[in-house]
Amino acid sequence: MNRFPQRRAILAAALALAAAGAHAFPTKPIRLLVGASAGGTTDTLAREIAEDMTKTLGQPVLVENKPGAGGNIAAVEVARAPADGHTLLVAFTSHTMNASLFKKLPYDPVADFTPVALLAKVSSVLVTRTDSPIRSVGDVLAKARSDNKPLTFAIGGTGSSLHMDTYGFEVASGVPVNQIPFKGTNPALVDVVAGHVDLMFAPVNGARPLVQGGKLRALAIGGPKRISAFPDAPPITDAVPNYVANNGWFGVLGPAKMPADITKALNAAINKAMQQPKVLARLEGDGSSFEAGTPESFATFLTGDVKHWASQVKAFGIKPE
Template sequence: MSENKCGIVRRSLNQALLSLAALALTGLTEVTGLSGLTAQAQPASPYPSKPIKLVIGYSAGGPTDLIGRYMAHGMEQILGQPMIVENKPGGGSNIASEQVARAAPDGYTLFVGTISNATNMSVYDNMRYDTMKDFVHVTHFMSSPSVLVVNAAVPIYNLKELIAYAKANPGKLTYATTGTGGSTHFAGELLKLRTGIDVLHVPYKGASPAITDIMAGNVSMGFMTAAGLVPSIQSGKLRAIAVAGVKRLPQLPNVPTVEEEGIPDFEVSSWNGLFAPAGTPPAIVQKLSQAALTVLARPETQAQFAEDSAFVAGGSPEDFRKYVAAEIAKWAAVAKAANIKLN
C-alpha cells in the first residue's frame, strides 16, 4: 500500500473514532439529562402525608385545651390526617412554646399560642424563644374579653362608682387574679395605671379558686375571662361591672364596656391561635390557614364559641402576626410601668 493510501486510511480511522466518541458523549449527556428531568418530575409527598402533632401549653380540660381540640377535630377532617393533641403544661406555657419553636419547620408540629406568648415576653428574664422571631402566626382562632366583677355584697354597681370608692378608700379594695404575670393581673394593673386607683393584688393558682374567693367575699373584685364566668353572673353570685372588650357580650347585653364607662382603648382579651415553627414553607402555612378558616366559618363553630363567651377571630397569617406584635408591645408597656417580673 502506498504512503498516500496509508495516510488516508489513518485519517479515516481517526475521524471515525472521534465521531464514535462524540456520539457516545452526546448519548451520555442525553441520558444524564433525562435522568435529571425524571428525578425533578417526581413530586414530593403532598402535605400532610402523616399525622400532625398539636402542642398545647396547658392541662387538658381548660379553655385553651378545649378550643385546641375543637379546632384539631375540624381541621383533621379537611386535611385528611389526624391531628394529635399533646398537652405540655408548665412555665406559663413557656415549656411547650420552646419545644415547638425548636421543632422541624415541616408542618407536622404545631402549637396553640395564647396571650401568654405576648405577656411572657415582658415578665420573664432569659426567655429561650421569641414569640415573633421563632414562630409563623398561622390563624387567629378566638378572643374572649375579661369581665370586671365584684362580690354581690359590695355596694358598687358601675365602673365610675368603683373608681370613686377606690380613690376614697385607697388600699381597701382587693382584686383576685389567676396568677402573677397572667392576663387578669395585667388587666388589674392596667386599670390602676389608667385611673390612678390603689387596690391590692391577690394572686391565685388558676381561675377557679380566684372566682370562688370573690363570690365568698374574701376578695373584693377581679378581672376574669368571660368564658365560664357568665353563669355565676347570671345567677347573682357575682356582679359584672364592665367588659374589657371592644363590644358588649351577647350574654351580658346590659353590661357596658370599659370604654363606654369613660376609659378609652381598654381591651384585655384572652386569645389563642395556631402557631408553626419559623421557616415553615408558605404553601403549608396557607393550607393550614385555609383549613382553620373553614372550620371557623362554620355556623356550629360560631355557636359553640358564643356559648363560651368567645368571639371567632380569623384573618390572614399577616393579620395575626400584626395582632400578636401589637399585644406584645401593649403588655410590655404595662409590665414596665407596673414593674411586673417573674424569675
C-alpha cells in the same frame, strides 16, 4: 349574616389544599400542642378545630397538653420541631406577653415561629359578689374614695392578661389596689363569691355560670365593646376613658421557616374549622370573636402585641423575672 366571607374561606381552603397536595402534605398525624391543662378554654378550642381539620386534611390531628411555665414548655417543643407542618402550637396571650415578663426566654416569640392563623380574641369581665354594694365601675371609684384604702382584687393567674387588666385599671382609674394571687381562676372566683376579695377580672366563660346563677355581678367588660354574654355590662372605658382595653387571643403557630404552601393549607383548614356553628356559638358565649385572616395578618398582629405588652409592663412598673 353575610355568608360570602365564609364561602370565600372555604374556597380558599380547597385551593390551598390542592396546591399543598403536590407536596403530599400531610404525610402523617399532625400534633397540636397546647400549653395549658385539659378542659380549659384553649384545650377545648384546640380539640374542636382538630376534629374538623382531621376531616379536611385526611390525617389525624391530635391534641397534646403540655402545661406549665405560662405556655413556655409547649412553645419550646414546637420551636425546636421540624418545620414540616406536622407539629403546631395552639398559643394564647402569654406567648407575646412573656417576652416582657421574663428576662430571658428560651425562644423568640416571633422569630422562632411561623404564624399560621389567629383563632379568636377574647374579653375579660370585671365581677363582684352579688350582695356587694358595688353595682358599677362608678361605684368602685366612689368606694375607693370613701374608704380611703385599697380594694382587693383577686388574680387568677400571675402574669396573665387578666393580671394586666388589673394593673391597667389601677393605673388608669387611680384606685389603689391590693392584688391577691391565687393558683388558678376557679379558687379566685370562689373567694370573690364568698366575699373574701372585693373584685376580679375574670374570663367570661368562668364567670358566666356564676353570674347566671346569681352568685356574681358583672360590672364591666375589659375589652373595647359590649358582648352578648353580658349585654348589660358596659366597657370599662365608659367610666374610665383612659383605660387601655386589652384582648386575650388564641392562635396557631408552627416552627420557623415552614413552607408557604403548607402554611396556607393549614390556615385555610383552620379557618374552615373555626366556622363550624358549634364553635362560633361557643365563642360568642365565651365573649370571644372569630378572627379569620391570613398568616401574614397574624404575623402583623403578633409583632404589634409584643410591643403592646412591652409598653404595658413598662407603664405598670413590672420587673421581668
